[in-house]
Amino acid sequence: MRTLLAERERLLRLSLQDRKAAAGLVLVHAGAALAPAATALSTGWLVAALTGSASGREPGTAIVWPLVTMAALLAATEVLGALSGALEQFVAGRVDARVMREVRRLALAPADMAHLEEPAFADDASRASDSGGGRVRSPGTAAVGQLRLVFRMLGALGSAAVVAVLFSPPLAVFLLAAALVQRALIRRWWVGLAAVADAREDLRRRAEHWADVASTAPAAKEIRLFGLQDWVVRRRTREVLAWAGAIWERRRDILRQQWLTALLAAASAGAALLFPGLAAVHGTLPASDLVTVLVSAFALFSISSMGYEAFDIEYGLGAVRALDRLGARPVPPPGEPREMSAPAEIRLDGLAFRYPGTDRDVVAGVDLTIHPGEVLALVGRNGAGKTTLIRILAGLSLPTAGRVLVDGAPLGPGDLPAWRRRMAVVFQDFNRYPLSAADNIAMAAPEHRADLDGIRAAARRADIDGVIEALPDGYDTPLARDRTDGTDLSGGQWQRIAIARAIFAVEHGRDVLILDEPTAHLDVEAEAGFYRQVVAEVPGTTVLLISHRLSTVRNADRIVLLEGGRVAEQGSHASLLAEGGAYARLFRLQAARFTDMEATSG
Known part of the structure; x- marks a missing residue:
């Protein structure tokens, strides 16, 4: 219970970090929480006016104000619903943006990159920013869901108070307890389902990998050339079943246990109808109060259902816990640099x-x-x-x-x-940035991006200047086919871009040049000139050459x-x-x- 309360408090603090937006959201939810009790009271007021008018005690105009009040409440409920959706999306987006920044910071914090190759780190980084296969399962949705749930609970307490004041405190306590027990049972089942899903995060990533293989451009050539379409689809299906099989089995178990919540719901509804109804029949409960009690009771039942916010909370808490695990990883202090x-x-x-x-x-x-x-x-x-x-x-x-x-x-x-x-490095698996040709060359010394002459000189040294100048927009052409007016290069041309990137960095002060298989994509003639054009032209630089x-x-x-x-x-x-x-x-x-x-x- 202590852990549960601490996690819920953490979510509330996350939702309230953006104070102005959070204040607006709190006001909207507060209005929505008051609406059920206010609607029940105005309905009773209307019934009292109608029954009084029928008996001749009051003029028919007495029903105008109850009707106006109910109409105003209905309109306010619609407006508040629309406002809450927009504000929740905004607040959740801000929370998720902060979480994403934190995940990136934690990924970059260690001096080395060994953690990036650990499955546990990859699982937690994926989970902390999870968009979860059809439903968002992020810390942001969990935070705004928790705030919404708090006010749903307050609304249920308000409805229970109306039942207690107008009719029976024991009935109010019973209805509220039964609703909360139903909610607790449903929550327990679905939290267990969420835990099963979280434990299979690595299998979900594997299934997504095969989905990418089946549907994205990089693998398309070999898939089609080797006739692997059906095999890839079968492999993806197998990975999806391996991931989802246990989840589906747990879901079936939950469905088989729904008789218990159905029994509680029937008992609650029966009590809410029977006891106030008997009191009304015996004349101890006026018709107007009967209607108010019934409307309040059935409004109270809504807390027993697991609304979307409950799923957002339970799934999103998994993302928050993953973020906490990432943050708990020890990072050695950087220490003081030396000359x-x-x-x-x-x-x-x-x-x-x-x-x-x-x-x-x-x-x-x-x-x-x-x-x-x-x-x-x-x-x-x-x-x-x-x-x-x-x-x-x-x-x-x-x-x-x-x-x-x-x-x-x-x-x-x-x-x-x-x-x-x-350092200036050309790795075997060098990056291909979806940026302009000039940006691709300048990335190893980005602080000198404005040195266009240096970019062109590095391209000449790498013997890629002719290819770049022939592009539609020259050095400003995006090197990505999926960009507007973009294009792609061959493997050898991309390798020359990577070499030009390293040359540009050396010309701007990098004095250790590492070349890992720098001629792997070059033809024999280009390889023969590589040493002369690149390595021999960087005197005073320490060069490590792997080939x-x-x-x-x-x-x-x-x-x-x-x-x-x-x-x-x-x-x-x-x-x-x-x-x-x-x-x-x-x-x-x-x-x-x-x-x-x-x-x-x-």
Whole structure:
């Protein structure tokens, strides 16, 4: 009970944060809460006027004011209903906007990004901003629903007071108790259903994923080309059934128990009709009071039903609890940043990393020094730990063991914001922003978006300027087909945009350039010119270059071969070939493939 009251108080505080809108909503709900009792009293007044006029005691004009009052109440009820809907939507939207900002803040608060890869965090982040498959299940709807419920309860108490004053306090207590018991039973059943739905949040996200695969453009090519339409639909159906099966079964259980609420409703209605009716028959209750009591009693029954606000509250509380779980996650204090030289010496000391829930180190005891201004290439087979290593270096993943040292001092959480502002990165899965071509290039140094000459220069260096200038609006063309006058680019062209983005950042002070498979989408000719056009043109910048194509890295100052998460070999291209180790075998294997292709074409 203490937890229940605390949660309800929390929702009320959420609904009242926007004071002006909340004040208007409180006034509207207060009017709606008074309406049932006022309607019952005016109805009794009308009956009294009618019965008095029929007996000749009062003129017929006596019914005018009761009729006017009832008409005014009916009109006010309609107006209040319309106002409450608009105000609730506004207040709920403001609450949800604040919650969304808080979710984003909590997602960005940790120095690393490991939490973003945890299913529990993904579930709670999704739930905290849940729009819930056909009905909104947000904190905002829960907050305004709780405020509405408070005034519904006050309205029920007002109707019970009318029954108690005009006829019988015991009957009023019985009717109110029966209505609240019905409500408690219904709430218990549907809260259990909401808990089942919340526990299956991961399954809902999986079902939505397959819905996206079935209906969105990115997957459309392969789905149609491979004839997978029916298979995808069956897979989505299976995932939906896996998610919804337990929910449907719980819903059937609830429906089978409805006899109990039906029995309570029948007993309440019978008591409300029988006892006042007998009193009226025996002349102890005037007809006008009888009508007032009956109208009040049946108005009181409305509290027993689970209106939409009850579902909004129960479902929305799940979102509030998810937000609380996100907020309860410990976030280490950032600490104080320190001064670092540019470019800096970077040293990896016994670095190890293991993904949560696994028993294998992806990076295992790496010791490596990266000298200022050096071009260092990382090579190795898939799964050797190359991309994980640069994520640790960028502070996106925190090492399980070991340290990253910059100029001899460990890189702490307080250093990461400034450290990242010194980096320009081209990841394998680089972002494709639905913005203009100019914005896409400037995103790595957004504070210099106004440098149009710099944007054009970076595009020339990445050899993408001709493609951009040929677009309908040049550098202002949106690179998204679903935008008005927008267009899309090929994979290789997008990669050149990402390279231009990194070049633009380097030209504006970033002195650590990380290139993760930067030529994966480029043709052989473009790959051959990549080192000359990009890497060799950033003197004084520390460059980390990852590539499976060893011809791309052969000119690096030093090449490091990773195997099993460890440094297996390192040296220049020539020295590694002379050693005749794993690097030499891989290079000769790739070179032989191109030699065979040339011999075949010749």
